[in-house]
Amino acid sequence: MDLVRDRSRLGRSSTAERVADILRDRIIEGMFKPGDRLSEETICERLEVSRNTLREAFRLLGHERLLEHRLNRGVFVRVLSADDVADLYRVRRVLEGAAVRREPTARALAVIREAVADAERAAAAGDWHAVGTANIRFHQALVTLNDSPRLDEAMRQLLAELRLVFHVMENPRAFHEPFVARNRELLGLIEAGEPDRAAACLDAYLDDAEQLLVHAYEPSR
């Protein structure tokens, strides 16, 4: 009986952290959009927590780069620049690139396979939002090949940041559909034990995704 894993959930529940979880979800889902100001007064009233507690939550999310803290002006949902997007993809190339070059473990591979299958199912059903979600799970799972909790956490934050940008895509199908087949292709190369070709495939993948994103993003500023 493996209770050790559940233990992490025990200590993990101060009000501030739960507030942070709620706000993070709302930001990621797009209820709060980049540039929006989060009024301390309004939010602490709606959530029925004190301002102090809310401010602790703000600090947490600020550290995750989802919120921007401007002194004496409040917190705003982060607005990513084109430079930020470029940097995010630079990090992805490093984290995911290192991942696909490693000997895959059975455990990690299973999660990756499932994400690929989920994306295919969602694409067949025409649910492009679900495709996007499965896609993110796929890349998160890729990074687990590194077998490093800290890199997993870094990837988690990176993807949350990236979702701030995804909301500018008014055509989710055009953005997500092309990558469903490429997920499968990349998985195949990993399973076949071809790290160099997998890495090359991944680089091309990320180049294309970045291009698509930047083109949709730059004009809108």
Added chain:
Amino acid sequence: MDLVRDRSRLGRSSTAERVADILRDRIIEGMFKPGDRLSEETICERLEVSRNTLREAFRLLGHERLLEHRLNRGVFVRVLSADDVADLYRVRRVLEGAAVRREPTARALAVIREAVADAERAAAAGDWHAVGTANIRFHQALVTLNDSPRLDEAMRQLLAELRLVFHVMENPRAFHEPFVARNRELLGLIEAGEPDRAAACLDAYLDDAEQLLVHAYEPSR
């Protein structure tokens, strides 16, 4: 006239952040040791800030993994396990490995050269603490080859975490001296445009450093 760069300095100084800076320094320098409890009452009294402000600072440092927040028990200076050390070196292999495989920029190279020279000077003077500092600067500078602010920041945090462990080394000379020459060697391979050999050199470097650290660390638990 490029005032844009100075702008970042404007908003950057709430009390909580300054408190966090102070505590971070004290932790890194070893005044607060791993496992120590940081009493809210004691510290906010000495620093003459309110408990709320101090708690915001605690959140900041908790997110940097320097402090551990246990619910209803307070904050403690993080105690790294052997697993943590292994993970830190796994991350270093990824971040630094990707760095040395890149085409070095003149700017980054200059900083690296300086760090190598500083380490050599300090070693010649027998100042092993300074050698350690220069060593850290060297590896931080290596990562800048990736040309990614986010990776720089990740490395900054990683090295701060690692310093929690360095304090257990009762013989700094034995730990730092062997690496002075290897810094120079690695720099040479980068300058010579031999990324594969540089990567191999780095891997051996990190393997040895990790071994030294783990051996000095494990028994003391």
Added chain:
DNA sequence: AACATAAGAATCGTTGAACGATTCGACAAG
């Protein structure tokens, strides 16, 4: 003597109110 239990002290978590400081927008003067 070993162990379980229960009272008590210390500290944390959270709240609510207060007040000075800073920013922003409007409006008047030059």
Added chain:
DNA sequence: CTTGTCGAATCGTTCAACGATTCTTATGTT
């Protein structure tokens, strides 16, 4: 149109309070 001034809104920080949780210590039972 630019510059200066004023007031409202909001943030930054502090303080005091109280319930909740944990740790300690003393007490009682087997």
